[in-house]
Amino acid sequence: MKLHELTAYELGERLASGEVSAVEVTEAHFARIDEVEPKVAAFLALTREEALEQARQVDDRRSAGEDPGPLAGVPIAIKDVLCTRGVQTTCGSKMLEGFRPPYDATAVRRCRDAGMPMVGKTNMDEFAMGSSTENSAYQITRNPWDLGRVPGGSSGGSAAAVAAGQAPLALGSDTGGSIRQPASLCGLSGLKPTYGRVSRYGLIAYASSLDQAGPFARDVRDCALLMSVLAGRDQRDATSADVPVPDYVAGLTGDVSGLRAGVPRELMGEGIDPQVKATIEAAVAELEGLGMAVEEVGMPNVDFSLPVYYLIATAEAASNVARFDGVRYGHRTEQPVEDVYDLFAKSRGEGFGPEVRLRIMLGTFALSAGYYDAYYLKAQKVRTLIKNDFDAAFAKHDVLLCPTSPTVAFGIGEKADDPLQMKLADICTIPVNLAGIPALSIPCGMADGMPVGLQIMGRPFAEDLIMRVGDAYQQATTWHTMRAEL
Amino acid sequence: MPDVARDVVEHVSTLARLALSSEEIDRLQHEMGRILEHADKLQAVNTDAIQGTSHVIPMINVYREDQVGESLTPEEVVANAPDSADEFFKVPRTVEE
Numbered sequence: 343m344k345l346h347e348l349t350a351y352e353l354g355e356r357l358a359s360g361e362v363s364a365v366e367v368t369e370a371h372f373a374r375i376d377e378v379e380p381k382v383a384a385f386l387a388l389t390r391e392e393a394l395e396q397a398r399q400v401d402d403r404r405s406a407g408e409d410p411g412p413l414a415g416v417p418i419a420i421k422d423v424l425c426t427r428g429v430q431t432t433c434g435s436k437m438l439e440g441f442r443p444p445y446d447a448t449a450v451r452r453c454r455d456a457g458m459p460m461v462g463k464t465n466m467d468e469f470a471m472g473s474s475t476e477n478s479a480y481q482i483t484r485n486p487w488d489l490g491r492v493p494g495g496s497s498g499g500s501a502a503a504v505a506a507g508q509a510p511l512a513l514g515s516d517t518g519g520s521i522r523q524p525a526s527l528c529g530l531s532g533l534k535p536t537y538g539r540v541s542r543y544g545l546i547a548y549a550s551s552l553d554q555a556g557p558f559a560r561d562v563r564d565c566a567l568l569m570s571v572l573a574g575r576d577q578r579d580a581t582s583a584d585v586p587v588p589d590y591v592a593g594l595t596g597d598v599s600g601l602r603a604g605v606p607r608e609l610m611g612e613g614i615d616p617q618v619k620a621t622i623e624a625a626v627a628e629l630e631g632l633g634m635a636v637e638e639v640g641m642p643n644v645d646f647s648l649p650v651y652y653l654i655a656t657a658e659a660a661s662n663v664a665r666f667d668g669v670r671y672g673h674r675t676e677q678p679v680e681d682v683y684d685l686f687a688k689s690r691g692e693g694f695g696p697e698v699r700l701r702i703m704l705g706t707f708a709l710s711a712g713y714y715d716a717y718y719l720k721a722q723k724v725r726t727l728i729k730n731d732f733d734a735a736f737a738k739h740d741v742l743l744c745p746t747s748p749t750v751a752f753g754i755g756e757k758a759d760d761p762l763q764m765k766l767a768d769i770c771t772i773p774v775n776l777a778g779i780p781a782l783s784i785p786c787g788m789a790d791g792m793p794v795g796l797q798i799m800g801r802p803f804a805e806d807l808i809m810r811v812g813d814a815y816q817q818a819t820t821w822h823t824m825r826a827e828l
Numbered sequence: 829m830p831d832v833a834r835d836v837v838e839h840v841s842t843l844a845r846l847a848l849s850s851e852e853i854d855r856l857q858h859e860m861g862r863i864l865e866h867a868d869k870l871q872a873v874n875t876d877a878i879q880g881t882s883h884v885i886p887m888i889n890v891y892r893e894d895q896v897g898e899s900l901t902p903e904e905v906v907a908n909a910p911d912s913a914d915e916f917f918k919v920p921r922t923v924e925e
Contacts, residue, residue, distance in 0.1 A: 649867040674910035691847030722880030778884025
């Protein structure tokens with residue numbers, strides 16, 4: 343097996359035993375990038391020299407007899423939403439073209455400290471607003487399973503990079519499904535951690551009460567390895583939780599007997615493609631065969647998730663992207679301006695793409711005098727009802743199961759002109775962000791020649807349990823070992 | 829909801845400090861209207877006596893000691909500015925002499 347086909351765990355074992363060096367592993371991944379990147383277009387920037395330098399340092403530490411840790415020398419791709427010191431961070435937007443952050447996001451710094459060479463920054467929907475990566479201001483990323491289809495979004499570049507063997511691991515961010523949906527569409531395992539589990543410091547904000555960073559990998563074991571690096575309290579993010587981090591890898595016991603799973607009726611009905619539904623039912627039956635007790639559960643308010651999401655997310659987004667004003671960083675208009683307000687308006691009108699402009703306008707509208715109570719406050723109240731539905735479901739069930747995406751990957755351009763249709767791609771993932779809980783997507787079959795993802799949701803901070811369920815499924819099945827052919 | 833009224837879109841664009849072309853206002857009248865129509869589904873939900881959720885994980889105030897830590901140099905802070913002079917961000921004149 344070639345180095346770029348191995349999982350992070352397998353690479354870590356070979357690096358620790360001295361069978362391969364970190365430089366060899368990194369070079370093998372850049373050779374793969376050179377081969378397939380012209381087809382996939384997953385990256386906005388490659389950081390070859392820095393990655394090789396990091397790899398050399400890891401090799402030096404191992405030669406000196408140190409143990410630099412299980413992921414030292416394992417390459418990683420980073421979504422361009424995360425600040426990387428000295429390396430251009432655009433967030434997929436012309437607004438931030440040329441922006442070189444003076445600091446690392448905490449998630450990035452933790453990967454660096456773990457000795458993981460960063461291969462590059464991955465493409466994404468502008469400011470993480472989208473479900474196909476077609477809203478990038480720079481390029482269209484293609485799904486390695488079928489180059490005519492989207493990889494999902496907004497973390498489509500990270501998903502495509504791992505699915506194409508350009509990196510064994512990647513970081514993404516998830517506000518309404520932006521890790522899980524592309525993981526599903528590209529046949530990967532991807533985890534949206536509990537709100538507060540991973541620091542948001544240096545994660546360029548979209549919707550601050552919903553955003554979380556998390557891992558993409560080929561299997562759940564690799565997600566667990568990377569979560570062990572990412573999780574934990576960070577003084578620089580006051581919303582990061584001071585909750586002990588368990589040993590995620592040790593938690594993968596393969597034993598799920600006696601666990602109780604609920605299948606929300608509302609997330610298995612209307613709008614779910616029949617082939618996807620049949621595939622999910624088979625996966626649920628497989629887990630039942632492993633000893634889990636499964637029953638249907640009703641969560642009536644979950645049906646309102648989509649409108650709640652785009653009122654809350656756009657309101658928070660409108661506030662967050664107010665910082666891009668052409669003064670301290672980012673695009674500044676070259677048109678003549680009358681005053682500083684005119685400078686703001688023209689710079690912003692030019693720097694943001696159409697989807698970002700739409701969301702700023704919706705969010706500003708929902709927060710404006712006369713509409714605040716009817717839209718924003720109403721959405722926050724219905725959010726409470728949705729969260730209550732989850733609390734009630736988790737009182738009786740350890741995990742909840744449903745599709746990650748209602749369909750397999752769709753064609754490039756197929757939904758690009760219809761923002762409402764595009765948002766329907768997120769109906770199964772959005773409720774999770776509104777409730778703040780963790781959820782994992784794992785590949786569980788194929789439909790129309792494309793991967794289908796099973797979503798496993800858990801109680802707050804139960805990443806260990808949902809990964810145990812996902813790993814048990816992967817120990818019993820082989821879907822996660824399938825690879826896109828390029 | 830039909831299209832959002834043009835003057836409402838123009839007012840919101842002023843609040844958002846977002847310069848829009850005339851065609852863009854046409855587009856937004858339609859697209860905002862379509863999404864807000866969908867959002868109106870929420871009006872049917874009974875939320876009497878329900879508190880809004882702005883933060884999902886129970887958390888009280890977070891305190892820490894006020895200690896001097898690492899910080900950026902002024903040069904680093906202005907390094908990404910479109911226009912700067914010495915250690916300052918430069919913007920057009922806002923106050924008349």
